[in-house]
Amino acid sequence: MIRLLLIDDDVALTTLLAEYLQKDGFHLTVVNDGTTGLRRCQQQQFDLIILDVMMPQLDGISVLKQLRQFSHTPVIMLTARGEGLDKVLGLELGADDYLAKPCLPRELSARIKAILRRSRQQLQHHTLTNGDLSVQPASRQVLCRKREITLTGTEFNILYLLVSCSGTILSKAEISQQALGRTLGAYDRSIDVHISHIRQKLGPHPQAMQWITAVRGKGYQFNTQHTINEGL
Template identity: 50%
Template sequence: MKRVLLVDDDVELSSMLTEYLEREGMVVTAVHDGLAGVEACRVGGFDIAVLDVMMPGIDGVEVLRRIRAFSRLPVLMLTARGDEVDCVVGLELGADDYVAKPCTPRELAARLRAILRRTASDGPADVLAVGPLTMWPQERRAQWCNATLELTSTEYSLLELLVRNAGRPVSKAELSEQVLGRPLARYDRSIDVHMSSIRHKLATGDDSRAWIQTIRGLGYQFVKI
């Protein structure tokens, strides 16, 4: 059973979501302010966290910033519908995905399952190596130029998909379907923001070439040597 940390100041909504997610086989711990959310993550024991952006005091973005200082725990953000700024900022800080409120408990559960599926370590025990990049998918571990490459769960899955298809473009629609677990929506910048973060992390190595290329009209491609 997967353990979910729900951080939302709306007690009534938290209760409804908790009841639904527990019927779906998850164990939910709900806290109602940002500081409590940070401390719960510090204690640990969770498989994923759900953070509401709009909270009094320390909001969800600041909670995420503090969590990322010590943990790579998968995080799903709850944002105001149509607030693209919150979505982009959350993704840039290392959120794995977001859901716009108001959302149905069913949609939230589906997004959580999609993230949890891709963070599971029950895949093939192979090793992927292209250029200075080495990935161990079963361990969800990667090295770039022989140094540990720190990636969020979504970044890892996106990079793994590109590497498995090195030398050919992978469309944003395919990346969204296979990694985010949802169809690519119009004006959805999630994939682009994640790719920008991955590129930035790869550029910190000794080899500064553009290993991830944007193929106009087709998608993204990892360079094959």
Template identity: 45%
Template sequence: MIRVLLIDDDRELCHMLSRYLQAEGFECLCRHDGDSGLDLALKESFDALVVDVMMPRLNGFELVRRLRGRRNTPVLMLTARGEDVDSILGLEIGADDYLTKPCNPKVLVARLRAVLRRGPAKTDQTILKVDSITLHPGTRAIQVNDLPIELTGAEFNLLQVLMRHAGEVVSKEHLCRQGLGRDLSSFDRSVDLHISNLRRKLGPAEDGSARIVTVRGGGYQLAARNRE
């Protein structure tokens, strides 16, 4: 059974969401402040965490920062509607996805399942190399100039899609389906935020140019000077 830890100080919301998750086949535990939520997340094994941004004692951002130093558990953050900055920060610190509140339980389940599908590719395990970036699908390892870098599951999958189509323009719709495991919805900025994080982590190309180029109205393109 898939184990999910829901960390939110809204007890009524937790009760409603946990009942829905359990009906969908998840095992769901709840904590109502950041400290106890982080403690449980580190003591026990969970397949995914759902974390509210604003909580007493320890907010969601700090919780994920502390968690990421020790665990790579997928994290879906809950933000208040209109908290655009919160969404960006949530992904920059290592969250895998976000959802605005109040959230539809069906959408939450769909997002969780999409996050959990982001695992090692089951088909082509060929090592990819584009310029100084090397990607190992089997071990999910990344090196830039032979130095390892840390990526979230979503960032890894998006980079893998871009590397398989290096030099080509890849639409946001395709990136969302292949990299995040779901369809792109209106006002969904997840792909853009993950790409922004990838640019920061990968750094510029050897000539100082951007590795990932934005194509207005088209999507994104991984520049490829040398590809293996």
């Protein structure tokens, strides 16, 4: 059974979400403050974490920042409508997706299933290699010039998609649908933020810019058989 952790101080909302998600077949643990939630993450392994941004004492952004120091479990952030800065900051810190509150339980369940489904699908595929880069779906490991690169689940999904389609320009909408499992909304910069984070992890600027190039007005492309020059 898929194990979820929901961290949110809104008792009414967590009760509603818990009832729906449990009926949908998930095993759900609910905590109502960030400190307790972070402690549970250290004590127990979860398949996915649902994390509210606005909480007293230890807020969701602070929880995520500490969580990413020891765990790469997929995280969906719950944000207040219009809180664009929180969304971008959450993505930069390693969140896999976000959903505006109040959210529909059905949509949250669909987002959870999409993230986990892509992780399972990749287990069925072989290792992808492109120049100095190796992407191994079975272990979800990325090696760049024999150096292991630590990515979040969504960052891995996006990189895996780009490398598997090397030489092909993919629109942001295509990347969002295929890697995140959702339609890209208007003014949604999540794909740009994720790709910026991937570039930072692959190597120092401007080297990493040579791996994934932005094609103005069209999307992103991973360059076929590209090898970074160590002397650059």
